[in-house]
Amino acid sequence: MDFYEQNIYKRLQRFVPEHAVDLAFSLWKEHPFRFVVSKARATKLGDFRKKPSDDLAIITVNENLNPYAFLITYVHEVAHHRVYTVHKNSVLPHGNEWKLAFQKIMLPFQTSQIFPAEVLKALNSYMRNPKAASLSDIKLAQALQKQDNFAHPHEVSLMELEGDKFKLENKVFQKLENRRTRIKCVELKSGKNYLVHKMAMVIPFNE
Template structure:
């Protein structure tokens, strides 16, 4: 059985000064929050109560920096509030969720909780929130600047044409050309061509590697 932890353990994961505005969600609702290892395809998720688990379940990647962590947590809490109000009668990222998420983000704007560049990206983002911050290129790139990562990790778009990079799976690619929001790259092991999104995270290969 998982051990319950005090709310205060959330403080290091959140931007300074935001804990007091987040904790009421957990006081007003029965939520099991799980902090997980890094997941590339998802930053967080929400599961509504069921017969076997009669409580709200939220997971958030523990590796996120505080700004991404808060945005992701509010994203999932918005799902919870929409479920409480509408059940399963609305689309997961439909207008109900967009309005709820926007309503929850606005109080954090203009309070110095976020750096100016993130705040400006958020202001544009909340005009029409997407299903994931990863699908909003501008917001994703802005948040990425604050990632706690090693110096060799970068986005494909940050590399020059002709550069070589390595994926986490260990395969080597060479950037051949840019095609709008994607880059055509050659797999140096088999010579096949692949398209990588501009904001795909890779490991730069230095010349003596």
Template sequence: MNLHFLQKYLPDGGLFFIVKWLKPYACTIKITHSRRSKLGDFRYRLNGPHQISINGDLEAQLFFFVLTHEIAHLISFAAKKKILPHGKEWKCCYRDLLLESLSIYQKDFQTLVKNFSKNPKASYNAASEIVRYFSPHVPEHFFIEDLHIGHFFEYQRQTFQILKIRKKRYICKNINSGKEYLFNTCVQVRKLTCNDRE
């Protein structure tokens, strides 16, 4: 399996680990366009090579981080078929891969990776420190977890109000439709003032 096409997406030294981890397995890697719903995906196939897809527009460190997540699925499923997708086997495997390849990341990000590896999350969006690290600064935009109950904000050209917090999700009402939605803590939104809503 020739994986050298991945070099342009990866941080320096990253290809070494990808080749090492995938060497025992039949697996294809597909680079996709940006997907809002996910950054990567793993498909376990009984017949034929397994498949990993990953968004091609990710910053190099994030690309490697997400690809490591998907490779952990491959390795843990190959070892034991009947496991939960993000259960203890996957967590253990992902933790091991992250720590093995820690030197690939920049020093300031290594601290976040170490902390994340203690209990790997199933979704990138559930790790607010990592989302913040890779999120571009946009004037007048905040992470929803920086706002408080009662605040109004704009998201995808719709106006919402924060009603309450359930664990790590924010229950927000769409002002136009009256429907309630759950938001992750690290979604970027535009905070609205009284003047904005007039």
């Protein structure tokens, strides 16, 4: 490996389950992209971006996800990359092309070596017909939430926050109303509203 490849490999070693590292790296190796581990974001867990003027696409995944949620999000975005490589912007972002790509790419990861039994069972069910927001599947979200309790002992998912105020990205928010996969929140200092993913890891805030 050259220095850049080693950097990608070490980044995956840090964030995905041990037995998934080589396979996750091979996805990058087959079709390279800029891989960015992002700070926790209120509005998304990861994303895929490609501008015609850019040499490489960019895939980002939030750093505060547990290894299993990180891996699922990573593969989700890699599927977008593969679809874009073939179809550009001529198909729906989460249409049949993406679903088939996501299912194909995720299948080798769906083993008991990589995922705990409860997560694997929920993941197998979800992957039969994956939706745009992986963690909108309640059984999968709950199974992954249990793993968050080990990975982030001082944090909880927004979905399970008992109070209505929390800290994220060093800002204090207050929950306003539930949406399908997100929760409308207000950032108290600025008064700006945000749609925060229900599975975002937050720190409970008590005045």
